[in-house]
Amino acid sequence: MAPSKTQIANAFKASKALGISTEEIRPVLRDLYKSFHKNWEHIEADNYRVLFDRYFEMQENKGEAEKRDERPGKAVHLAEEDQVSKRTGSSFELPLKHSTHSGNVQFPRHVVSGNGRVHPERASAVSLTSHTNYFMKPKNEGSTNDAIVSAEQTSMRRPGPMNGSARIQRPKTDSNGPMNGAARIQRPKTDSNGASISREDKKPIIYKSDITKSTEKVPISLVDDVGIESLPKFNYIPQNIIYQNANLNISLSRIADEDCCPDCFGDCLSAAFPCACARETGGEFVYTPEGLLKEDFLSNRMALVREPDKQPHVYCQDCPIERSKNEDMPEKCKGHVVRRFIKECWRKCGCDMQCGNRVVQRGISCKLQVFWTPQGKGWGVRTLEVLEKGSFVCEYVGEIMTNTELYERNMESTGSERHTYPVTLDADWGSEQILRDEDALCLDATLHGNVARFINHRCFDANLVDIPVQVETPDRHYYHLAFFTTRKVNAFEELNWDYGIDFDDEDHPIEAFQCSCGSPFCRNINRKGKQR
The missing domain is CATH 2.170.270.10 (SET domain)
Known part of the structure; x- marks a missing residue:
């Protein structure tokens, strides 16, 4: 069933909240809709997770392609995805990548089939707040546990021109692991003229996926895109x-x-x-x-x-x-x-x-x-x-x-x-x-x-x-x-x-x-x- 105008408008609105223009997201949206055999539900699942994952992956691959053009002999990956999508059968499947390059998305094992591909029907059912979230690897990092990016984290970025790919900064850790479970996401920042601001001038976004300690039926996230560097100090209780x-x-x-x-x-x-x-x-x-x-x-x-x-x-x-x-x-x-x-x-x-x-x-x-x-x-x-x-x-x-x-x-x-x-x-x-x-x-x-x-x-x-x-x-x-x-x-x-x-x-x-x-x-x- 074709999506309504409202559904399409909601997808564009969610993209703008990320700083992605309608012109940029439209071809990605059209391609996914065709790949999913015109099933709009897979695109809407988990706050457009597959849509944004595909967009940022394409941005990363685009950057890597430009580097390969500068260094002949290094071009390896880009053709893989097109060939895999051509080989898919009756249902659209996203390739599961095993490379440690930045931007590659890894999925929990239970959504991966025996041939190494991901079924979107299973992937869309993965809870945003469970321990089986999608993981995105930061550059030069080998562990997928370094940073967790959910669709809600992505949608909370402030609108603005996207200059290159978003960067993810690992949460500070002590000997016992992550502190407060708060992931900090750094995004490209621009001035009023659209020019990039130096890395030193950026303030990291503070994000916490659930402040309730899993005591509520629905997780309640916390985000600070101003970067005040301090989380509120209190003990969350669900009842008086x-x-x-x-x-x-x-x-x-x-x-x-x-x-x-x-x-x-x-x-x-x-x-x-x-x-x-x-x-x-x-x-x-x-x-x-x-x-x-x-x-x-x-x-x-x-x-x-x-x-x-x-x-x-x-x-x-x-x-x-x-x-x-x-x-x-x-x-x-x-x-x-x-x-x-x-x-x-x-x-x-x-x-x-x-x-x-x-x-x-x-x-x-x-x-x-x-x-x-x-x-x-x-x-x-x-x-x-x-x-x-x-x-x-x-x-x-x-x-x-x-x-x-x-x-x-x-x-x-x-x-x-x-x-x-x-x-x-x-x-x-x-x-x-x-x-x-x-x-x-x-x-x-x-x-x-x-x-x-x-x-x-x-x-x-x-x-x-x-x-x-x-x-x-x-x-x-x-x-x-x-x-x-x-x-x-x-x-x-x-x-x-x-x-x-x-x-x-x-x-x-x-x-x-x-x-x-x-x-x-x-x-x-x-x-x-x-x-x-």
Whole structure:
């Protein structure tokens, strides 16, 4: 089946991200399409891995051919590939090269047939993040373990003219092997006129294939094409962990039958009537069969974020936040916004793990990447794929602490040590007149956290919104803070959410930063304008 215009455009877009022009990639794309017997799926597999491998191999071979022209008698390899492709039968096969010259691609053994050729059907199924990745040898190096290049690594190079072949610098190693598993990729660099910049002026790209330590279903990569030479220091955790004094009791016995659906079977969303778990959201499920948030629930939450002053508030008789600041003479509670919760089915329910009312607890399923932002905001997070409106992205994971513990930690830390903004789990504080310190909880991802710790703030029109989700506990002192998209988000677009910062609050334990979100509705910019 012939590819659609959109599919072809996506291939050109991915090539441009590499600095490869449409004119350069078009003949390679046409040749592969013909060789694969017009099967476009093989070209798209693994983010166009075969396409880019073929392009860079041709660039390397072209350079070697020019050298051979200068040194007669050395011309050996170039005709091999054409002859092998002519000899292939009903299915297209890429030759497996055994030479140690730069640019040659070696494949895992299980995708190689007995005659020494590679089957693209098997090669395209190789995981980008498994230990059986394609390996590309650097020049003058004999070991294929020196540098690993994945399709995602390739696609993250900044656009620009390609002056010769990309160079790969081996990760620094100690006696125990690679440090941090971070591969550094050096690419040709040009100035505004397209002229090459000397090797000494280049900064290596820092790339890490997976920052999650394989704890997530989907690897999350990290790239820095600016070359700041330092990776963020923190411990990745996929679920929240208790710091010290937080009161968190999770057990099946605490969940009554009326708070779950023990008699359900399979998928609750397919039942004739919503189960008991939907009671929290007015007797209706908020997820669609595709796992997206329904429009009305999402719109309600977005309105709350954009106009918090117009939303209902609850006030503590003895506010834990004010008490943590001054235990002897705490100030009056400044109020907490009443939020709508999502109640997901859990282990005591009769439905299975694929139930449509289990979205957040299944974890991250979209492709995310941590990157160094060019706007001076530090590290950020972007999506590597298109996300539909209402898609679950990730939850905010960190250490579960009491507000007193957080306040004490902040007082001990310096400004340079604070790179994350803590989350206060205050959605139900007003239901009790006096809340004990061990029940007034918050999340801090400074030392231990997940990918959400890198998501930057944006005032008012952020493309993510945070929503409280109950899973394994019936009370609201503890809940999961899940991020959903507020609109359709394009691939390689940065993700952001509104921290809900009051830039006039001088008493907050963490000093408000100078906002550079770029939103036309930026509260910090508007505040400065009013002050003038």
